[in-house]
Amino acid sequence: xxxxQQIHSYILTRALPFSTLCFSLSKILSFCAISPVGNIxxxxxxxxxxxNPNIFxxxxxxxxxxxxxxxxxxxxxSIFKRLIRRGHPNPNTYTxxxxxxTCSILPAIQEGQQVHARVIRSGFSTNxxxxxxxxxxxxxxxxxxxxxxxxxxxxxxxMIAWSTMIGGYAKLDMFNEALALFGEMQKAxxxxxxxxxxxxxxxxxxxxxxxxxxxxxxxxxxQRILIDIKLNTALINMYAxxxxxxxxxxxxxxxxxxxxxxxxxxxxxxxxxxxxDDALSVFAGMEKSQVKPNNxxxxxxxxxxxxxxxxxxxxxxxxxxxxxxxxxxxxxYSCMVDLFCRANLFQEAYTFIKNMPIDPDPVILRTFLVxxxxxxxxxxxxxxxxxxxxLEPSNPENYALLSSLYASCSSWSKMGxxxxxxxxKGLKTTPGCSSIEVEGTLHEFVLGDWSHPEREEIMEVLSxxxxxxxxxxxxxxxxxxxxxxxxxxxxxxxxxxxxRLAIAYGILKTKAPAVIRVVKNLRVCGDCHEVTKIIxxxxxxxxxxxxxxxxxxxxxGICSCKDIW
DNA sequence: GGGATGTGAC
Numbered sequence: 001x002x003x004x005q006q007i008h009s010y011i012l013t014r015a016l017p018f019s020t021l022c023f024s025l026s027k028i029l030s031f032c033a034i035s036p037v038g039n040i041x042x043x044x045x046x047x048x049x050x051x052n053p054n055i056f057x058x059x060x061x062x063x064x065x066x067x068x069x070x071x072x073x074x075x076x077x078s079i080f081k082r083l084i085r086r087g088h089p090n091p092n093t094y095t096x097x098x099x100x101x102t103c104s105i106l107p108a109i110q111e112g113q114q115v116h117a118r119v120i121r122s123g124f125s126t127n128x129x130x131x132x133x134x135x136x137x138x139x140x141x142x143x144x145x146x147x148x149x150x151x152x153x154x155x156x157x158x159m160i161a162w163s164t165m166i167g168g169y170a171k172l173d174m175f176n177e178a179l180a181l182f183g184e185m186q187k188a189x190x191x192x193x194x195x196x197x198x199x200x201x202x203x204x205x206x207x208x209x210x211x212x213x214x215x216x217x218x219x220x221x222x223q224r225i226l227i228d229i230k231l232n233t234a235l236i237n238m239y240a241x242x243x244x245x246x247x248x249x250x251x252x253x254x255x256x257x258x259x260x261x262x263x264x265x266x267x268x269x270x271x272x273x274x275x276x277d278d279a280l281s282v283f284a285g286m287e288k289s290q291v292k293p294n295n296x297x298x299x300x301x302x303x304x305x306x307x308x309x310x311x312x313x314x315x316x317x318x319x320x321x322x323x324x325x326x327x328x329x330x331x332x333y334s335c336m337v338d339l340f341c342r343a344n345l346f347q348e349a350y351t352f353i354k355n356m357p358i359d360p361d362p363v364i365l366r367t368f369l370v371x372x373x374x375x376x377x378x379x380x381x382x383x384x385x386x387x388x389x390x391l392e393p394s395n396p397e398n399y400a401l402l403s404s405l406y407a408s409c410s411s412w413s414k415m416g417x418x419x420x421x422x423x424x425k426g427l428k429t430t431p432g433c434s435s436i437e438v439e440g441t442l443h444e445f446v447l448g449d450w451s452h453p454e455r456e457e458i459m460e461v462l463s464x465x466x467x468x469x470x471x472x473x474x475x476x477x478x479x480x481x482x483x484x485x486x487x488x489x490x491x492x493x494x495x496x497x498x499x500r501l502a503i504a505y506g507i508l509k510t511k512a513p514a515v516i517r518v519v520k521n522l523r524v525c526g527d528c529h530e531v532t533k534i535i536x537x538x539x540x541x542x543x544x545x546x547x548x549x550x551x552x553x554x555x556x557g558i559c560s561c562k563d564i565w
Numbered sequence: 566g567g568g569a570t571g572t573g574a575c
Binding site: 056059060063093094095096097098100101127128129130131132133134135136158159160161162163164165166167168170171193194195196197198199200201202228229230231232233234235236237259260261262263264265266267268269271294295296297299300302303306329330331332333334335338363364367 | 567568575
């Protein structure tokens with residue numbers, strides 16, 4: 001940089017002709033216009049010293065700002081606007097690609113749309129770089145329909161265009177669409193690269209589609225597609241999300257180098273599988289290999305401690321988090337509250353929430369409300385519940401939780417009141433739902449829906465499971481679930497959880513030593529894993545329960561109870 | 566002379 005500045009002053013002092021000056025300065029510009037921000041600011045100053053900067057000079061600065069730190073990105077668009085106002089030189093395809101990139105990062109929807117119009121007006125519509133850039137821009141702005149429209153209008157789509165569209169779907173949780181398009185890409189005979197495959201693997205993870213995921217992994221190997229850190233990380237995540245934590249570990253172990261995302265994926269994978277000790281040892285390994293733990297790694301380790309009821313370890317890692325200089329997010333606070341609540345440290349949870357520097361969000365309040373219910377603490381529970389109803393008056397889970405608090409304290413009239421409020425507002429809770437794949441067919445179990453053709457047999461297995469688990473010495477806790485029967489409000493002691501139905505079905509349908517994989521659409525409790533281990537011993541089946549809480553964030557905290565069985 | 570696509574989360 002210093003050398004470049006010297007060359008710059010040399011050019012100025014020699015009073016070289018304008019044309020030479022412009023050309024030399026644009027060379028300097030292209031070098032300067034690479035991060036960090038300081039260089040780009042220098043490049044920008046240079047740009048406006050040139051009497052008639054050519055398009056290359058403009059492009060260098062626009063590109064430089066689009067690749068720089070996020071805070072300087074808007075500068076990229078404003079320099080483009082300045083170029084347009086001047087009226088000369090005319091932006092070329094490179095200019096528009098750089099601006100579209102910026103618009104997709106910000107995102108700047110209106111500006112991007114104007115660039116799109118300019119692409120058409122300038123007759124650049126057939127430029128493949130601009131086509132992909134436009135698809136990417138609309139996908140990043142979450143206007144997936146527009147992205148698809150641009151994509152469909154490309155006559156000869158190259159690999160990047162396919163890859164961009166597939167990635168766009170995957171980012172927006174449209175996993176089925178992503179996989180379907182990948183199928184079409186193969187039909188079209190276009191060979192994907194490792195970036196395409198990362199999106200495809202991530203789509204399999206999102207769907208919990210283990211069979212497809214395995215096939216995709218084999219395909220990557222067969223096609224000799226480069227498996228880099230990012231693709232490996234996506235594979236770890238996919239296997240972990242599909243309930244195959246051992247395979248996730250295998251991929252992890254075989255990696256030559258790992259970055260912070262790789263480590264945190266493995267930690268989170270163990271955490272959600274209830275393998276608290278493994279999560280802790282991977283975290284320790286991360287520190288040892290001198291990869292700085294990021295916020296997700298801490299999130300994973302705290303989640304693992306909460307699930308495994310490792311209060312001491314959780315608090316220890318909370319202190320490490322504070323020392324690391326990472327600003328704890330709401331999610332980190334949420335994990336700590338969950339940690340105390342699951343361990344039944346009611347007072348600690350209360351004090352922790354009170355001392356938080358930010359106001360607790362609804363997830364934390366729900367977690368605490370469940371703890372209030374368990375401790376039959378009417379006073380704190382009622383105020384927490386009211387706080388929740390104020391914050392989220394349209395979330396049925398809040399009403400359900402408050403009413404079950406009243407039920408636990410036998411305040412039937414108050415409970416009826418809350419239920420009535422809920423009815424008057426037309427709110428209904430989403431029932432828990434779990435699914436299991438048996439011989440290629442997906443069976444879904446929705447709580448309260450007993451229309452399954454084999455319900456009698458499932459019930460038989462279920463009572464057998466309950467009897468044998470109790471005999472094994474595990475304390476079977478029965479949760480109270482409120483049921484509306486017409487106008488009459490009745491409390492029934494039920495102990496229904498949808499993953500139990502799915503597991504029972506798995507036991508009914510398989511013979512030892514089958515692997516039973518269940519995907520639950522709500523958060524799985526830590527205790528569930530413990531009891532699942534017992535069942536798998538009794539029935540000689542390997543049972544894996546994975547949750548998909550990512551898609552149901554709004555119910556966070558609702559399963560924060562120990563009484564899964 | 567410079568350009569488009571990907572991974573983790575309560």
